[in-house]
Amino acid sequence: MSAWRCPGCGYVYDEAAGHPREGFPPGTPWSEVPDDWHCPDCGIYDKIDFEPGAGEDG
């Protein structure tokens, strides 16, 4: 399981946790998240802008 991080606000999409409210149950791989999905917290960055890894600093 891997994680992807919004480069703006630091939101992390963790495949293990998914984002059930957005329609991605736990275990949903990043590849199944549609390309036009935006960061659910800041709305500035699209999926394709996300960076691999959970990262530490915001």
Place this chain on the structure above:
Amino acid sequence: MEAATHSHDHADVELNPASWTDSKRYAWLLGLVVPLLPFIAWALVELTGLGVFWFFGPFLVFVLFPVADLLVGMDAENPPDSIISWLEQDRYYRWCTYAFIPLQYAGLVFASWLWADGGLSTIDSLGLALTMAMVSGIAINTAHELGHKRADLEKWLSKVALAQSGYGHFFIEHNRGHHVRVATPEDPASARLGESFWAFLPRTVAGSLGSAWGLERARLARLDRSPWSIHNDILQAWAMTVALFAALTIAFGPVVLPFLLLQAVLGFSLLEVVNYLEHYGLLRQKREDGRYERCLPQHSWNSNNVASNVLLYHLQRHSDHHANPTRRYQALRHVDEAPQLPTGYAGMILLAWFPPLWRRVMDRRLVDHYGGDLSRANVQPRARRKVLARYGSAGA
């Protein structure tokens, strides 16, 4: 992150919370004057015997605050970078916004009682409805602050604050629609050069509603659910408004319903006139790959007028808000690169209502912002020829 986008920081000062004090810390409590407006109006009427004070809400917002902006002036002070996360986690500031909501609904119940049993004339009742519209509209600003936060409690409080104006779809559309498409022709809530407020109003109201519904339908489709379900956040938020207005009608009688509807419509119209001025004519350019450039400081109009900023939780530091949407109001920064409005939002609203005045003040400012090249502005398609003829444009 956006380290290059601010100024007036205090890099030379020793950077710990003890070395910096927030000059606006207690001023934020003034925001609570707004939900107290029906009580203040009532007290002024009682004290003076003058019914005209039922109109105190619009008088405060459209007369006292524009004048206060001119008298009190500007403040470009920024908290130092190293203080921001400390400042954001100070819970005092969020309690200032939470406290708005119980006062807001105490005021709505009080106003309903006044409409029903307060012995008000029709004109007094209309005045009180206008005062309640100020509460409704500015409550959308409080909801805006809360709706951007990650915590479920704050998201829920945001929905509650929106119930009075019936604008529950705002917190979907604003965060997931407006912030994504801001300063593009695709955003219903970004006004265009040559578009009057009166043309913008129906476009933003209908467009934002349609967009919010589309976003929620797409989310629910991923969950294999119909949009017509109790899981639809828009329907949940609207149900709060229906329940609220129904409860007040049952408690105080049908006489309150027209006033409740009137204050809701005028309330969300107040929010929309603020939307009108926040991004007027500003445009993000398209990159070579067909995507829009990221929202930059130059894509929002800003104002450092202290009075309006305190009233609106720093909403006028709008560029930093779009760069860092989850940042709490007390930590928002003035940005030098942002285009500046000639006065605070309260005064700009008055101009927006009178399109010839608005054009006179704002169009030239926008033309200057783009160095005369209006091909870089967000121009109303129907007005394009007229606008280009009036301002002459290189390269458009």
